[in-house]
Amino acid sequence: MTDRPLEGRHALITGGGTGIGAATAELLHAAGARISLLGRRLEPLCDVASAVGGTPVQCDVTDHDNITRAFEQARTANGLIDLLIVNAGIAESAPFHKMTRESWDRIIAVNLTGAFDTVQAGLPDLLQAEDARVVFIASVASLRGVPYAAHYAASKHGLLGLMRSMAAEYAKSRMTVNAICPGYVDTPMTDQSVSRVSQITGKGDDFARSAITNMNASGRLVDPTAIANLVLTVCLPLSRDINGAAITIDGGTAA
Numbered sequence: 204m205t206d207r208p209l210e211g212r213h214a215l216i217t218g219g220g221t222g223i224g225a226a227t228a229e230l231l232h233a234a235g236a237r238i239s240l241l242g243r244r245l246e247p248l249c250d251v252a253s254a255v256g257g258t259p260v261q262c263d264v265t266d267h268d269n270i271t272r273a274f275e276q277a278r279t280a281n282g283l284i285d286l287l288i289v290n291a292g293i294a295e296s297a298p299f300h301k302m303t304r305e306s307w308d309r310i311i312a313v314n315l316t317g318a319f320d321t322v323q324a325g326l327p328d329l330l331q332a333e334d335a336r337v338v339f340i341a342s343v344a345s346l347r348g349v350p351y352a353a354h355y356a357a358s359k360h361g362l363l364g365l366m367r368s369m370a371a372e373y374a375k376s377r378m379t380v381n382a383i384c385p386g387y388v389d390t391p392m393t394d395q396s397v398s399r400v401s402q403i404t405g406k407g408d409d410f411a412r413s414a415i416t417n418m419n420a421s422g423r424l425v426d427p428t429a430i431a432n433l434v435l436t437v438c439l440p441l442s443r444d445i446n447g448a449a450i451t452i453d454g455g456t457a458a
């Protein structure tokens with residue numbers, strides 16, 4: 204294998220300014236890909252883009268027209284999209300009986316409808332590519348229920364339905380469609396979960412961080428670069444027969 208197996212490919216990453224998205228940008232860039240980074244906040248996107256020589260594009264994935272414009276900008280800078288990493292996501296927590304319709308709508312709009320609109324925007328490019336990839340960043344919450352996060356779990360279960368249906372439908376094309384299902388990862392999203400658990404329990408941040416960390420069977424948070432490494436693996440030419448897979452990376456929680 205060459206040092207730069209993704210040379211000449213264009214990878215578009217939603218939620219690319221922070222956490223798993225930023226780590227993925229670094230590894231795909233190191234493997235030779237041109238990088239476009241989408242998200243709502245320009246500042247973190249610009250920081251990552253300058254580190255990877257990539258293109259930052261402001262985009263809210265809940266806005267269909269905004270996605271269309273953002274993909275046009277990304278194409279102008281880096282050409283047709285070969286690798287689409289559907290990573291943008293949000294999380295909120297509430298006991299089910301207190302979960303509001305507004306919170307449900309927010310989560311579904313970003314995590315599921317946003318993913319649908321993102322893939323539809325990229326599809327014409329992906330179907331023209333030599334060896335295309337769609338990689339959804341799903342969750343272990345795609346595989347089981349999560350107390351206080353029914354909306355999040357429903358959105359992430361939905362992603363697997365979308366992924367598996369696309370993988371079956373396009374199995375004879377040159378595009379594969381897969382999902383990665385992380386346990387708790389050391390990112391800003393987990394920091395926000397720590398704050399919420401700390402507030403709900405009133406037991407402080409250290410207790411909350413330890414409780415969340417121990418949700419992973421390994422007793423440690425997953426390194427975002429480890430998720431990025433799995434994304435890279437799925438994107439390699441030799442992975443073209445990995446299709447329709449939900450790949451867990453959670454320190455053994457789903458075992």
Ligand code: NDP
Nearest residue numbers: 218221222223242243244263264291292342387388390392
């Ligand atoms: P981050 O909060 O760091 O990343 C989420 C990214 O999504 C941010 O860069 C954010 O940027 C972007 N985003 C959120 N809403 C929108 C929107 N409406 N439009 C465009 N971009 C948006 O956390 P992670 O890196 O952990 O999360 C990445 C993915 O991994 C998510 O899908 C998450 O559900 C999933 N995941 C995370 C786990 C964890 O433990 N952290 C575990 C399992 C899965 P901005 O706010 O600037 O728009």
